[in-house]
Amino acid sequence: xxxxxxxxxxxxxxxxxxxxxxxxxxxxxxxxxxEGGEGGAGASGGEGGAGASGGMGSGGMTTSSTGTPGxxxxxxxxxxxxxxxxTTEACSDGVDNDCDGFKDCNDFNCDSVAPCAKIQExxxxxxxxxxxxxxxxxxxxxxxxxxxxxxxxxEWSNGRxxxxxxxxGDGKSDCLDTxxxxxxxxxxxxxxxxxxxxxxxxxxSLANDACTNGQNEDGNNFIDCSDNACLVNPDVxxxxxxxxxxxxxxxxxxxxxDKDGVSDCEDPGCQREGIIVCNANVxxxxxxAxxxxxxxxNAECSNGATDDGNNFIDCADFGCSLNPDVTICPEANDAxxxxxxxxxxxTFVDCADNSCSRKPSITVCGxxxxxxxxxxxxxxxxxxFVDCDDFACANSGACVK
Numbered sequence: 001x002x003x004x005x006x007x008x009x010x011x012x013x014x015x016x017x018x019x020x021x022x023x024x025x026x027x028x029x030x031x032x033x034x035e036g037g038e039g040g041a042g043a044s045g046g047e048g049g050a051g052a053s054g055g056m057g058s059g060g061m062t063t064s065s066t067g068t069p070g071x072x073x074x075x076x077x078x079x080x081x082x083x084x085x086x087t088t089e090a091c092s093d094g095v096d097n098d099c100d101g102f103k104d105c106n107d108f109n110c111d112s113v114a115p116c117a118k119i120q121e122x123x124x125x126x127x128x129x130x131x132x133x134x135x136x137x138x139x140x141x142x143x144x145x146x147x148x149x150x151x152x153x154x155e156w157s158n159g160r161x162x163x164x165x166x167x168x169g170d171g172k173s174d175c176l177d178t179x180x181x182x183x184x185x186x187x188x189x190x191x192x193x194x195x196x197x198x199x200x201x202x203x204x205s206l207a208n209d210a211c212t213n214g215q216n217e218d219g220n221n222f223i224d225c226s227d228n229a230c231l232v233n234p235d236v237x238x239x240x241x242x243x244x245x246x247x248x249x250x251x252x253x254x255x256x257x258d259k260d261g262v263s264d265c266e267d268p269g270c271q272r273e274g275i276i277v278c279n280a281n282v283x284x285x286x287x288x289a290x291x292x293x294x295x296x297x298n299a300e301c302s303n304g305a306t307d308d309g310n311n312f313i314d315c316a317d318f319g320c321s322l323n324p325d326v327t328i329c330p331e332a333n334d335a336x337x338x339x340x341x342x343x344x345x346x347t348f349v350d351c352a353d354n355s356c357s358r359k360p361s362i363t364v365c366g367x368x369x370x371x372x373x374x375x376x377x378x379x380x381x382x383x384x385f386v387d388c389d390d391f392a393c394a395n396s397g398a399c400v401k
Contacts (some may be wrong), residue, residue: 083097088115091109091110091115092104118135120133120134123149123387123393124150124151124397125234126377126387128140133377140152145389150232151234155180156182156229156232157232160180161180161185162193174188175188175189179229183229184227184233186203203235207235208238212238223262224259231398242259244269245264247275248293250270251264252264252283265282272308272317273307273317274301274317274320275297276288276293294326294327297325297326298328301314301326330343331344332359337364350365365381368380368392373393375396
């Protein structure tokens with residue numbers, strides 16, 4: 001916990017009061033106005049303005065106006081609030097944006113925001129890197145938050161499958177453990193050690209090959225990066241930060257973008273409501289041009305029918321509300337996600353609404369969605385939950401349990 005010292009600075013101002021000069025000569029009944037008094041110091045440290053000059057006196061007597069007190073922030077200097085201090089930009093610009101007397105990492109509002117946030121070990125990657133990321137004296141699986149994640153509960157790494165230790169406490173070690181017979185484990189062939197045994201420097205290359213060859217090598221019906229064994233294995237880097245095939249552009253490019261063994265319309269993500277380049281698991285015929293996608297997707301997401309059979313209709317279906325081509329759903333664009341209005345009447349406003357925070361195409365909100373965002377040890381979406389403790393990361397490969 002950072003120690004922040006509050007200093008109260010009280011400066012008392014002096015009210016300037018000028019008295020007009022009094023002078024009568026002979027029959028002269030009108031005196032010359034005196035010079036106004038000096039303005040007092042501002043009540044909170046700002047310098048007061050000079051008093052105005054006295055007017056022409058009547059009968060030789062004049063009075064001046066008083067000086068105008070200054071105004072300032074609690075630190076004794078003028079401060080104009082420019083916004084909240086709770087984003088990466090605001091917490092690293094050297095400015096006290098909210099005028100509370102504290103700027104950047106000295107402001108409590110920046111505690112969970114980069115660059116001020118302490119890295120938390122709450123994802124499979126950070127629980128398997130051999131580093132005490134949060135500097136609490138506990139490393140990887142010693143950390144309570146890590147013990148609920150797959151890396152610490154299972155034996156899904158080539159290092160663990162060749163160290164002679166029963167790491168997961170199931171009574172079996174190395175290749176005799178069924179975890180070590182999974183896809184991406186290259187130190188075992190079935191329940192026997194690989195022969196020849198690959199060197200540790202070869203683990204990454206061999207594991208990546210095994211998890212991207214389009215084959216189901218462990219017989220569990222999950223192929224390559226759709227297999228949790230590949231997602232959790234720290235040696236497999238090819239399955240990290242892949243895009244999902246759940247939008248028209250990625251469902252019509254002929255690529256297996258998420259490396260799950262199926263591409264385009266064969267991928268279940270491309271059979272969702274609002275995906276108009278596919279007709280179930282086959283390409284649409286005729287295939288709509290990209291400049292038609294928005295109109296067609298909007299039509300499908302406003303027809304009152306469940307087009308993908310999942311019981312959610314139109315904008316209540318994430319296939320519509322999170323689809324970048326769909327513009328008719330409330331909280332569907334940057335403008336509506338930053339207008340401070342509950343546009344879809346669900347009691348959540350702007351970035352607090354899943355329609356904004358869970359839609360990657362929204363740029364005005366932080367996101368905790370991708371593999372990288374769910375394994376960096378900080379809260380990217382501004383809420384108090386980090387990585388796998390954030391519900392938005394539930395489907396991320398970084399958070400397999």
